[in-house]
Amino acid sequence: MSSSDSSILVTGGAGFIGSNLVLTLQERMPEAQLTVIDDFRSGDFKNLAGYRGDFVAQNLATLDWRQQFGDEKFDAIFHLASITDTTLHDQFAQVHDNVESFRRLLNFAKPNRTRVVYASSAATYGAASTASVETNGAAPANVYAFSKAIMDNLANRAAREFQDWIIVGLRYFNVYGPREAHKGVPASMVYHLSRQMKSGQRPRIFKHGEQQRDFVYVQDIVEGSIRARAAKESGIYNLGSGHARSFNELIDVLNHSLGTDFKPEYIENPHAHYQNYTQADLTQVRNNLGYEPRYPLETGVADYMKWLYPADGK
Ligand SMILES: NC(=O)c1ccc[n+]([C@@H]2O[C@H](COP(=O)([O-])OP(=O)(O)OC[C@H]3O[C@@H](n4cnc5c(N)ncnc54)[C@H](O)[C@@H]3O)[C@@H](O)[C@H]2O)c1
Structure with a gap:
């Protein structure tokens, strides 16, 4: 990242990944003008301790961008705001808020061809048993995933229509790390299992812990998202660790760190549609964005546990 006077907007910046992104951008680009938009439906101002930029408290699903920002130009928009509770089955709310927020944002960005990097999701792949490749068709198993698949469709359509406009979608896999506690139940299993173990309880997982996930540390996600800002053309990429690890393995890793x-x-799995396997194929994102994850599960969990439980002094 070079230009010192960049103007960057981050939606969902009070949330988990958004706040980590904002604080990293601020550290690396101290002269940049940063603006966050968030309506706090799941985010928390406490995630932005130390933030020195602007904050617009607005709901993106109804925001009139021109009225809010006039002709103000941004060099890039990172769009992370979304309903993130995948168990919210209100089909209207999920699709309306997630898709209309994106449509309004794209309409604002279009005239200046403002670069857009937005959060899609591994959930768009639905059930999988091998590493997911970007060219696999979307097979959303819940309405959250459906809303993300529609966002991908909108981005593809806009990129086809306007070749001089760069829009990059990132299908984040199972992200864990600092500043996620506010999410409550939808926070990562790394967070929840560690809380159970810290309070002296056995960690509870669905029978028999063999399901596998591409657990990815938030700092890798932040790096990949920042790289996407420099993309030479539009595209949709996976962002994960590239490895599938079982919940049983995760508990071993947590035991080691704690x-x-x-x-x-082991408890019964009550979910009819459950992703038994997620793994990101990273070929495209490595080749086109130069992304390389730096945190294997062991390293990411160790780093996170130090942040989460500083009193341990480990
Ligand atoms: N955490 C993961 O494992 C994961 C995986 C795949 C995709 N994602 C995507 O990454 C992005 C960030 O997720 P997160 O884990 O940080 O969740 P989060 O819930 O912590 O962050 C989402 C933020 O968006 C805000 N928001 C939601 N709808 C809004 C609206 N209409 N207007 C304004 N603000 C709104 C919330 O208040 C919150 O601060 C989301 O788009 C999510 O779908 C996350």
Whole structure:
């Protein structure tokens, strides 16, 4: 990142990934003008401790961008705002708020061809048993994933129509790391299992812990998102660790980091549509964005546990 006077807008900046992105941008580009838009439906101002930029508290699904910003130009927009509770089955709310927010943002960005980097999701792939490749068709199993698949369709359509406008979609996999506690139930399993173990309970996972996830540390997601800003052309990419690890393995890794020795407690899985396997194929994102994840599960969890439980002094 070079230009010192860049003007960058981040939607969803009070949320988990958004706040990590904003604070990293601020650190790397101290002269940049940063603006966050968030309506706090799941975010929390506490995630932005130390933030020195502007904050617009607005709902993007109804925001009139021209009225809010006039002719103000941004060099790039990172769009992370979204309903992120995948178990919210209100089909109208999920699709309306997620898709209309994106449509309004694209309409604002179009005249100046403002670069847009937006968060899609691995959920768009639905059930998988091998690494997902970007060219796999969308097979959303819930309405959250459906809303993300529609966003991908809108982005593809706009990129086809306007070849001089760069729009990059990122299908984040299973992200964990600092500043996610505000999410409550939708926070990562790394967070929830560690809380159970820290309070002396056996970690509870669905029978028999063999389901696998591409757990990716938030700092890798931030790096990949920042790289996407420099993309030479539009595209939609996976962003993950590239590895599928089981919940049983995750508990081993947590035991190691926390200095505990808990055995998992297996419980029935109540979900009819459950992703038993997620893994990002990183070929495209490596080749086109130069993305390389730096945190294997062991390293990411160790780093996160130090942040989450500083009193341990580990
Ligand atoms: N965390 C993950 O594992 C993961 C995986 C795949 C995709 N994603 C995507 O990454 C993005 C960030 O997710 P997160 O984990 O940080 O979740 P989060 O819930 O912490 O962040 C979302 C933020 O968007 C805000 N927001 C939601 N709807 C809004 C609206 N209409 N107007 C204004 N603000 C609004 C919320 O208040 C919140 O601060 C989302 O788009 C999510 O779908 C996350």
